[in-house]
Amino acid sequence: MKTLFAILILKTTFGVARVWNDTGVGTIVIEEAWTIPEIGVGPSIAPPGQTNEELMNNLLDVHNQRLRQMDENGIDFMVLSCVSPCIQGISDPTEAQEMAINANNQLADQIANNTLRFGGFAALSMHNATEAALELNRTVKELGFLGALVNDFQQSGSDNDTFIFYDQPDFDVFWQMVTDLDVPVYFHPRVNVPLVGNLLYGHAPWLRGPAQEFAATLSTHVLGLCTNGVFDRFPNLKIIVGHLGERIPSDLFRIGDVLLGQISQGMPMQRNVSSYWETNLFETTSGNFATDLLLFHNKTIGLDRVLFSIDYPFSNIVDGTNWVDGLSSVLNSEELLKLKRELAIDLLKLND
16 A cells, blocks of 8 residues: 555634645556446446446546545545536426536535545536536535536537537626636546537547547637636636647647737637646646656647546556656656646645
């Protein structure tokens, strides 16, 4: 057993105590899925080596096999969030808002007896920006959550055929709340509704999900935040993107080269898109344990924008741990510590 306990830090938020353990040794992971029976697993497919029943059990569990694997693999702290598509898959606004509150309350209850090891990202209904802002405020101030996670676009409409993106001015009230609370929002991928998914991937269904669909769809949303001026209106906004940035940092030259010429043509974005990776955007390694790519991103955006994560239970905790520990051959101790925990401590304000 590789962990643990040294210094206990007690944090109290509106009467809710959050305790965190800083050993200076283990890792912190922040894209780790969880669910409640009312939401289930959605359209997710179990990864190799897991049955759908095992996947569901792993998503529901917090304090048994999940915590045991954390202990065995030196994970000090894990942030839990609702499995995709979660609330973004609920088209009815009232149902979505009620389920978001339900999920957040259940998550808070489940981790209340072990805030030494677990934190939470809020699930939000994004049908209404003001309601989303108020629920985020409640979860941060009353439940002690560390931010929020949204699963890409919010589907809406009676036929699930309306997509709500969060990059238009009518969402400014939400982004104002995010910046006022000074918490990050994690952008996580989701499957497309059948109409779009069948049009795009019916010819090659193997490309659905993490092979292509997730990155292609979510990267468009993240670039929408950039091009529609969200970061210019909210320069202190912090957005986290998983899976090594959903390929955006790997193609920054071409993206920036094309978009830069459109700033003078009415595009709200005021800077080169690459600059937002210096001020607003972060990425995690979730499900993408590629050493050469990480080193390329180190040169492109820098390790002060990259956090370690696993993507449990869709990625194996042992695989992620062995990979990050093996980076000691290519990163110095300071770089590795920043990747494994120090940036997460700073971004989530765990030491405040």
